[in-house]
Amino acid sequence: MQKLNLENSSEKFFESVESQISLLNCIFKATSDWIFVKDKNFRYVLANDSYSKAIDKEITEIIGKDDLDLGFTEELIFGNPEKDIHGFCKDDLAVLAGKSVRNIYSYDVNGNGTLRIIDLQKIPLYDSSGEVFAILGIAKDVTPNTQKKQVSENADSQLKLKIEKIFRENYILKTEIIQFREAEANLLQTHKLMRSLITIIRSSEQRYRSLILASAHLVWTADALGKLQKILSWKGETKRNFTELEGDSWLNIIHPEDRDRLKKSWEKALKTKSFYEQECRIITESNNYCYFLIRAIPIFCDNGDIREWAGTCININERKQVQQQLKQKAQELETALQELQQTQTQLVQNEKMSSLGQLVAGVAHEINNPVNFIYGNLNHANSYAQNLLSLLNLYQQSYPQPTVEIVKEAESIDIDFIVDDLPKLLSSLKIGAQRIRDIVLSLRSFSHIDETQMKEFDIHEAIDTTFIILQHRLKSKHDRPSIKIVRSYDRLPLLECYPGQLNQVFMNIICNALDALEERDRQRTLAQIESEPSYINISTKLKVSDRKASDKVEITITDNGPGIPETVQKHIFEPFYTTKAINKGTGLGMYISHQIITEKHRGSIKCISNLSGGAKFVIEIPLRQIQEE
Numbered sequence: 001m002q003k004l005n006l007e008n009s010s011e012k013f014f015e016s017v018e019s020q021i022s023l024l025n026c027i028f029k030a031t032s033d034w035i036f037v038k039d040k041n042f043r044y045v046l047a048n049d050s051y052s053k054a055i056d057k058e059i060t061e062i063i064g065k066d067d068l069d070l071g072f073t074e075e076l077i078f079g080n081p082e083k084d085i086h087g088f089c090k091d092d093l094a095v096l097a098g099k100s101v102r103n104i105y106s107y108d109v110n111g112n113g114t115l116r117i118i119d120l121q122k123i124p125l126y127d128s129s130g131e132v133f134a135i136l137g138i139a140k141d142v143t144p145n146t147q148k149k150q151v152s153e154n155a156d157s158q159l160k161l162k163i164e165k166i167f168r169e170n171y172i173l174k175t176e177i178i179q180f181r182e183a184e185a186n187l188l189q190t191h192k193l194m195r196s197l198i199t200i201i202r203s204s205e206q207r208y209r210s211l212i213l214a215s216a217h218l219v220w221t222a223d224a225l226g227k228l229q230k231i232l233s234w235k236g237e238t239k240r241n242f243t244e245l246e247g248d249s250w251l252n253i254i255h256p257e258d259r260d261r262l263k264k265s266w267e268k269a270l271k272t273k274s275f276y277e278q279e280c281r282i283i284t285e286s287n288n289y290c291y292f293l294i295r296a297i298p299i300f301c302d303n304g305d306i307r308e309w310a311g312t313c314i315n316i317n318e319r320k321q322v323q324q325q326l327k328q329k330a331q332e333l334e335t336a337l338q339e340l341q342q343t344q345t346q347l348v349q350n351e352k353m354s355s356l357g358q359l360v361a362g363v364a365h366e367i368n369n370p371v372n373f374i375y376g377n378l379n380h381a382n383s384y385a386q387n388l389l390s391l392l393n394l395y396q397q398s399y400p401q402p403t404v405e406i407v408k409e410a411e412s413i414d415i416d417f418i419v420d421d422l423p424k425l426l427s428s429l430k431i432g433a434q435r436i437r438d439i440v441l442s443l444r445s446f447s448h449i450d451e452t453q454m455k456e457f458d459i460h461e462a463i464d465t466t467f468i469i470l471q472h473r474l475k476s477k478h479d480r481p482s483i484k485i486v487r488s489y490d491r492l493p494l495l496e497c498y499p500g501q502l503n504q505v506f507m508n509i510i511c512n513a514l515d516a517l518e519e520r521d522r523q524r525t526l527a528q529i530e531s532e533p534s535y536i537n538i539s540t541k542l543k544v545s546d547r548k549a550s551d552k553v554e555i556t557i558t559d560n561g562p563g564i565p566e567t568v569q570k571h572i573f574e575p576f577y578t579t580k581a582i583n584k585g586t587g588l589g590m591y592i593s594h595q596i597i598t599e600k601h602r603g604s605i606k607c608i609s610n611l612s613g614g615a616k617f618v619i620e621i622p623l624r625q626i627q628e629e
Contacts, residue, residue: 031159537558
């Protein structure tokens with residue numbers, strides 16, 4: 001009897017609930033206002049027909065989505081203070097905090113280009129414990145009814161109060177239904193039915209929780225073997241039918257260069273039963289490839305086996321474009337920084353070379369005057385000495401028996417030695433003076449401090465000048481013989497160039513060659529050096545072209561040193577790169593030489609070497625430079 005009464009009260013209770021629900025549905029369908037409900041995660045859980053028609057979407061497309069998924073702009077969602085747009089998100093947060101909000105929005109509702117004025121009010125919905133569990137939104141298009149605004153607001157307010165009351169009563173009724181069903185289930189259902197229900201609930205919860213975590217533009221599922229079996233959410237990115245994508249056919253819309261990588265990584269995820277994430281290019285409706293981020297989560301059975309996969313595809317093409325732009329900007333900034341550093345380095349080095357050139361020119365000038373005086377008077381001194389020696393010889397012939405005093409003085413000063421050595425002494429002085437004159441001329445030629453314009457110049461003179469200046473490093477020393485210089489010059493016309501800068505290039509290359517040869521000789525015995533002496537070979541030749549303006553001069557500088565490793569050759573012309581000890585090299589010599597040859601003379605310079613021995617530098621310079629306008 002008690003059970004019968006319980007069943008009768010249950011039927012009456014359900015009839016009351018169904019009546020309330022029917023009334024609510026009638027209001028939903030009858031009102032022209034837009035009515036919707038969002039949960040705490042800002043996702044739609046309820047929407048009426050007026051709202052779905054207004055935004056041109058089916059109700060099934062709205063439920064479970066947020067504003068961003070439905071295509072509302074970020075400006076409308078997050079607000080824009082400059083345009084006095086409050087933003088949906090700020091409204092929702094305020095309602096979840098227990099406040100009712102009302103704002104006027106002006107935007108293109110259904111994407112046809114027409115702006116509508118929307119009066120949007122959001123109200124918190126409370127559960128039986130007094131906690132806010134959802135957001136009730138009521139919106140009205142007030143564009144054509146601005147003159148009747150006050151009347152409409154009063155009607156809307158009354159309607160909202162009624163709807164809010166109905167929603168609260170409905171929520172209480174739903175809560176009572178759940179409690180009643182749980183009580184009824186405890187009385188009527190068996191233990192086996194409860195276990196079956198729990199299993200179904202857990203499976204459904206796990207599946208949809210995974211789908212929510214992986215939510216994006218395209219949501220899909222695959223079977224345990226990774227074969228595509230269902231597309232749950234599709235935004236028409238590729239306009240492909242499901243039959244074209246099911247199984248492994250989805251690989252056909254992937255860029256050919258990405259397919260193998262995606263397939264291997266997918267097979268690895270299937271094998272390891274792990275989370276899957278890859279970026280790839282997918283062909284779109286316009287037959288262009290866009291970047292997508294693919295994610296997939298395995299869903300397991302109770303025994304640990306994979307039941308299925310839930311995954312998403314997110315369009316990240318705009319993000320990729322931004323990343324590429326940022327990368328390009330960073331590369332441009334890095335290039336500009338390098339150019340600035342190179343310019344600063346070149347300016348510092350030019351200033352140093354200018355100061356050095358002035359010093360060299362000044363020293364050469366100061367030495368040149370007294371040397372010329374000495375060299376010019378040596379001829380007279382030699383003539384005077386010859387005359388005195390001739391006169392002395394004539395006296396000895398005319399007076400073979402000199403006095404005792406003359407004999408003693410002659411023995412004291414060793415007159416015979418003086419007669420024999422004086423011509424040799426004067427000859428040595430002349431050779432030394434000539435040597436000083438050559439060095440002074442070489443220093444003046446090397447500096448060329450006042451030459452800032454191109455001129456025709458004998459390239460052989462520049463090379464010989466460099467060797468004269470470096471003669472002190474070439475001659476023999478106590479622990480090694482001299483370093484040999486082998487010249488092989490072709491008959492060349494005058495070269496149009498900057499002589500001072502070319503002198504600097506030859507000086508840098510030959511000094512580096514001498515450093516390498518001296519370093520190797522320090523590790524060899526004198527016998528080894530004499531059996532295989534160090535040398536530098538320099539040759540020139542004219543490379544004739546069909547067009548005379550394209551004729552080039554080739555200068556090759558070769559040594560038989562230890563050679564240059566390939567790893568060093570890759571960086572040899574980079575600024576500040578050096579293999580020498582601290583305070584023995586700046587790393588600028590070869591870099592500046594490369595700049596002088598390639599930029600100043602439109603030529604080329606390359607290094608050819610191997611560790612089997614020797615290094616070769618090949619320089620090519622156009623015989624005639626084309627002056628830029």
